[in-house]
Amino acid sequence: MRALASLALLAAGTAVCGAQQAHASISVADDAGERVTLSKPAQRVVALSPHAVELAYAAGGGARLVGAVSYSDYPSAAKALPRVGDNNALDLERIVALRPDLVIVWRHGNDERQLDRLRALGIALYHSEPRKLDDVATDLIALGRLLGTEPQAQAAAADYRGKIAALRARYAGRAPVSLFYQVWDDPLMTLNGTHIVSDIITLCGGRNVFANLTPLVPTVSTESVVAANPEAIVTTSVGATPADAPLPSLAAWHAWPRMMAVARGNLFAVDGDLINRPGPRLAQGAEQLCRDLDIAREHRPK
Known part of the structure; x- marks a missing residue:
């Protein structure tokens, strides 16, 4: 050959x-x-x-x-x-x-x-x-x-570290937000606490509800997500990837209107190229996620 x-x-x-x-x-x-x-x-x-x-x-x-x-x-x-x-x-x-x-x-x-x-x-x-x-x-x-x-x-x-340090300082004292990060919807997949995305979640004052699972990219059930009752659900949206590429969907979660993330309108999508690719643009993806979690905080009952 x-x-x-x-x-x-x-x-x-x-x-x-x-x-x-x-x-x-x-x-x-x-x-x-x-x-x-x-x-x-x-x-x-x-x-x-x-x-x-x-x-x-x-x-x-x-x-x-x-x-x-x-x-x-x-x-x-x-x-x-x-x-x-x-x-x-x-x-x-x-x-x-x-x-x-x-x-x-x-x-x-x-x-x-x-x-x-x-x-x-x-x-x-x-x-x-x-x-x-x-x-x-x-x-x-x-x-x-x-x-x-x-x-x-x-x-x-140095430029990247400066941007991350600024975000860390800005969000260090924010109230925690429990979060389910959806990698894919069929099968339903997430990330555990050792993945860099989980570090971003922590930076923004979030708490990954499946951080303690053993696989880096665990498959979970819908029922386990509903039981965790996260305050926010986050997935990725189209960035620089082709518009016709398959992407995970959050639409199915509307079947669970009592789940906190759904009831409060905290279903978010972050540019996938900015948060899934561990390069310097992670600082931009982190900024997007941090803004979304601030929205979730604003949605809390007064």
């Missing part, structure tokens, strides 16, 4: 790559706690999630990107990048043909078996999966080192 032949060709160069890494001058830790080492700043980068593309551009490395996955549409220049599949199904032959010296991967979004094949070829992988708001800044700085664009990355991280 052509794919296997391509992979074999790159495998032949693994020894050379290993020799270069023996004298590595750049070393950072990624979000999986693994060391990523390069002998020089990366020149050809493939990003395997839309948020990884955003991080690379924000860190000053947009000109180094040579490949991306579907829905990588921000900034606008990213739309012209060659596609190497989507989050779940990567075109390994295409990735190899692009000759990357760094691949930014999404730890829990990409197929681990495919990542293992890239790793076996000696390609440097940086796992990006921010779990706390400040992890976005940490990723920016780490990528800036790997890309040789530290001044731009440091500036982007």
